[in-house]
Amino acid sequence: MSHYRLGAIAGLVALAGLFWMSAxxxxxxxxxxxxxxxxxxxxxxxCGVDTGIPGYAFQDSKGEWxxxxxxxxxxxxxxxxxxxxxxxxxxxxxxxxFSVLQSGxxxxxxxxxxxxxxxxxxLGLDEPADNFYTGQTxxxxxxxxxxxxxxxxxxTICLLTGTTLETNIADYNRANNIKINTLLFDKPEEAFxxxxxxRCDGYTDDGGSVAAARSTMxxxxxxxFLPETIGGxxxxxxxxxxxxxxxxxxxxxVHFAMLEGEVLGITxxxxxxxxxxxxxxxxxxxxxxxxxxxxxxxxxxxxxxRITKHIGTYGEVYDATFGDKGGLGLPRGMNNLYSKGGxxxxxxxx
Amino acid sequence: MVRRPSSxxxxxQWLLLGLVLAAAWYLGSQAASNIxxxxxxxxxxxxxxxxxxxIPFRLIPWQVGDTYxxxxxxxxxxxxxxxxxxxxxxxxxxxxxxxxxxxANWLVRNLALWFIELVRNTPQLVQIIFWYVAVLQTxxxxxxxxxxxxxxxxxxxxxxxxxxxxxAWAGVxxxxxxxxxxxxxxxxxxTWRGLPLGPKSLPLAVVAFGLYLAGIDHIDYPxxxxxxxxxxxxxxxxxxxxxxxxxxxxxxxxAEIVRASILSVHKGQREAALSLGLRPRQVxxxxxxxxxxxxxxxxxTSQYLNIIKSSSLGAAVAYPELFQIFAGTVLxxxxxxxxxxxLLMAIFLSxxxxxxxxxxxYNRRVxxxxx
Numbered sequence: 001m002s003h004y005r006l007g008a009i010a011g012l013v014a015l016a017g018l019f020w021m022s023a024x025x026x027x028x029x030x031x032x033x034x035x036x037x038x039x040x041x042x043x044x045x046x047c048g049v050d051t052g053i054p055g056y057a058f059q060d061s062k063g064e065w066x067x068x069x070x071x072x073x074x075x076x077x078x079x080x081x082x083x084x085x086x087x088x089x090x091x092x093x094x095x096x097x098f099s100v101l102q103s104g105x106x107x108x109x110x111x112x113x114x115x116x117x118x119x120x121x122x123l124g125l126d127e128p129a130d131n132f133y134t135g136q137t138x139x140x141x142x143x144x145x146x147x148x149x150x151x152x153x154x155x156t157i158c159l160l161t162g163t164t165l166e167t168n169i170a171d172y173n174r175a176n177n178i179k180i181n182t183l184l185f186d187k188p189e190e191a192f193x194x195x196x197x198x199r200c201d202g203y204t205d206d207g208g209s210v211a212a213a214r215s216t217m218x219x220x221x222x223x224x225f226l227p228e229t230i231g232g233x234x235x236x237x238x239x240x241x242x243x244x245x246x247x248x249x250x251x252x253x254v255h256f257a258m259l260e261g262e263v264l265g266i267t268x269x270x271x272x273x274x275x276x277x278x279x280x281x282x283x284x285x286x287x288x289x290x291x292x293x294x295x296x297x298x299x300x301x302x303x304x305x306r307i308t309k310h311i312g313t314y315g316e317v318y319d320a321t322f323g324d325k326g327g328l329g330l331p332r333g334m335n336n337l338y339s340k341g342g343x344x345x346x347x348x349x350x
Numbered sequence: 351m352v353r354r355p356s357s358x359x360x361x362x363q364w365l366l367l368g369l370v371l372a373a374a375w376y377l378g379s380q381a382a383s384n385i386x387x388x389x390x391x392x393x394x395x396x397x398x399x400x401x402x403x404x405i406p407f408r409l410i411p412w413q414v415g416d417t418y419x420x421x422x423x424x425x426x427x428x429x430x431x432x433x434x435x436x437x438x439x440x441x442x443x444x445x446x447x448x449x450x451x452x453x454a455n456w457l458v459r460n461l462a463l464w465f466i467e468l469v470r471n472t473p474q475l476v477q478i479i480f481w482y483v484a485v486l487q488t489x490x491x492x493x494x495x496x497x498x499x500x501x502x503x504x505x506x507x508x509x510x511x512x513x514x515x516x517x518a519w520a521g522v523x524x525x526x527x528x529x530x531x532x533x534x535x536x537x538x539x540x541t542w543r544g545l546p547l548g549p550k551s552l553p554l555a556v557v558a559f560g561l562y563l564a565g566i567d568h569i570d571y572p573x574x575x576x577x578x579x580x581x582x583x584x585x586x587x588x589x590x591x592x593x594x595x596x597x598x599x600x601x602x603x604x605a606e607i608v609r610a611s612i613l614s615v616h617k618g619q620r621e622a623a624l625s626l627g628l629r630p631r632q633v634x635x636x637x638x639x640x641x642x643x644x645x646x647x648x649x650x651t652s653q654y655l656n657i658i659k660s661s662s663l664g665a666a667v668a669y670p671e672l673f674q675i676f677a678g679t680v681l682x683x684x685x686x687x688x689x690x691x692x693l694l695m696a697i698f699l700s701x702x703x704x705x706x707x708x709x710x711x712y713n714r715r716v717x718x719x720x721x
Contacts, residue, residue, distance in 0.1 A: 094682070095677065095678060095681060095682070098685075099687060103384075118685065122685050123685055154578060155578075156406075156507070156578070158668075161665075161674060161675075161678035161679055161682075162678040162679060162681065162682040163682065164682075166402075166403040166404070166679055167402045167403060167683065169404070170402045170403055170404055170414045171402065173404075173414065174414065174415075181404070181406060182404050182406055183406050183588075183668045184406065184668055184670065184674065184675075184678065184679070185666075185667075185668045186665045186666055186668075186674065186678065187666065190479065190482070190483065190666060190667065190668070191668075193483045193487065194482075194483075194487065194668065197483070197487030197488070197506055198487075198490075198491040198492075198506045198507075199487060199506050199507060199587065
């Protein structure tokens with residue numbers, strides 16, 4: 001009998017303890033993230049980006065960083081620290097980018113890098129959000145008279161080493177029983193120069209980078225993109241270290257916030273007006289007027305409002321980097337919203 | 351005991367050894383814990399895995415799907431090729447410029463001086479990229495190739511030479527030609543009735559050349575076909591740019607070594623040789639250079655080692671040497687950073703130790719002969 005009673009008391013105590021422990025936890029929704037804490041303490045986000053490629057990340061004539069990946073770094077800093085300027089950009093080469101992230105030198109890597117199986121498993125990295133869909137694209141001189149990728153048999157193509165591009169070409173050659181020769185460069189500058197001089201018949205990289213390369217050629221209009229891409233769809237996006245789910249979640253939802261703004265039809269210019277007048281519950285949740293959509297991520301509730309106000313929506317950022325305003329003139333294509341025939345989609349905001 | 355200088359020195363050495371070992375242990379355990387933290391293991395088993403990339407320039411057959419081990423061999427040979435070419439060319443050019451530097455002619459002397467100062471005081475990487483981008487890439491495209499005498503074609507893709515395709519007899523004739531050609535110096539030194547054979551051995555060169563010609567089936571001339579020149583032998587501009595960059599840079603330093611060594615030969619030697627009636631060229635080749643050579647070899651060795659190490663700059667101009675392929679493609683595809691870096695260091699170390707052992711052997715030999 002006493003056994004039972006003892007057991008029952010112990011059970012009750014344990015139950016009470018559970019309540020006692022869980023009650024404050026649900027009220028405060030403590031977000032535990034070593035990286036988030038470190039960023040807050042430092043007062044600055046350290047963001048790994050490309051060393052310099054138009055469209056994604058480059059320094060303009062005033063030394064200011066510009067580009068799609070840069071906008072993402074700024075958005076994360078804005079969400080966590082309340083200012084898009086509290087970022088330190090670290091230019092990383094394709095060789096060292098993942099080591100730098102693994103070793104903790106940077107908080108997040110947003111560097112036109114493809115999300116792959118090996119990087120997710122063997123390298124121990126999380127791949128929170130795809131911010132740019134592309135495919136490996138070829139660019140050739142018009143005078144070559146080539147219209148399709150499979151006609152490149154025997155041609156020599158310039159490209160950068162330390163990437164997935166080489167593997168894709170090797171696979172494509174084997175699958176189609178042709179031979180596209182490669183010439184591997186360490187840095188884009190020499191590769192662009194070699195392509196421009198005619199050392200190679202063409203240049204290859206992901207679609208965004210090829211558009212960037214074309215803009216640096218002596219006569220950009222002499223170059224054409226081939227319509228086919230190889231190696232399948234390349235989702236490029238952010239990388240975080242595994243073992244910090246809360247941080248990965250934040251990086252993921254910053255991307256979704258930039259999409260959600262566009263879905264709701266809000267822009268940088270209209271966000272204040274929308275905030276003061278809107279009655280739409282989804283918009284109110286998004287702008288932090290209802291619910292705890294910031295606290296659950298470990299930031300304050302105005303975070304998505306701030307991103308929209310300071311950086312803009314995904315559509316605005318795309319236009320200013322790859323689109324007409326950015327000078328690259330790359331159509332939205334796959335990177336349009338799902339509702340406009342693209343691949344960009346997100347979970348619902350509730 | 352402790353007060354005796356010898357035992358104090360020994361204690362200091364033991365302490366130093368202990369510190370070095372502790373540092374090595376610390377670094378090793380750091381590497382091990384980093385590897386463990388990244389969920390990876392350390393090992394060279396990947397060298398037997400299949401590759402999935404192409405190596406654009408190689409000396410031995412290679413195709414996608416060969417092992418990483420074979421890729422390593424291909425890259426080591428590429429590194430050795432450009433190093434050997436550069437060492438030979440830099441020695442000849444350096445010797446030439448070094449002697450020019452001591453010329454009695456003002457123009458010749460100062461030309462050499464300007465060359466040395468210009469080359470020594472600009473970064474080597476900049477020079478290599480200069481040769482590649484500013485010189486070789488100004489050549490016309492394949493369809494406007496410059497035709498040189500003898501069926502040679504020159505364009506932005508490189509220099510195309512006619513190649514001699516081996517016929518049925520080549521398997522026998524070519525090795526024989528090789529043996530005969532390399533036997534000439536030995537025959538030259540042979541004596542017949544107390545007199546050295548000397549120039550009488552030269553007809554052997556004709557024999558070697560005849561054997562080589564006998565092995566040729568036909569000559570394959572380079573021709574424009576499709577995108578590229580097909581046929582013949584292609585010397586790629588990447589190799590030429592790297593070769594030029596390594597050679598010219600090292601030659602400037604070697605020229606100064608040559609000059610210093612020649613000046614180190616006592617003036618009296620030259621004067622004595624001249625008073626014996628030797629001509630200036632004979633004085634240089636028979637008296638001054640053999641003695642200067644002894645002084646020259648140790649600093650030359652370090653220049654050669656520099657050339658070998660600098661060959662890794664080829665990565666900048668797309669020359670597929672060891673560093674480019676292994677620190678780039680292989681590192682990215684296998685994610686084995688520590689192993690690839692370890693391999694690179696070990697290979698460069700053994701190439702350089704081998705080269706310096708060879709030079710030390712030569713140094714000892716020359717030193718003995720000269721005294």
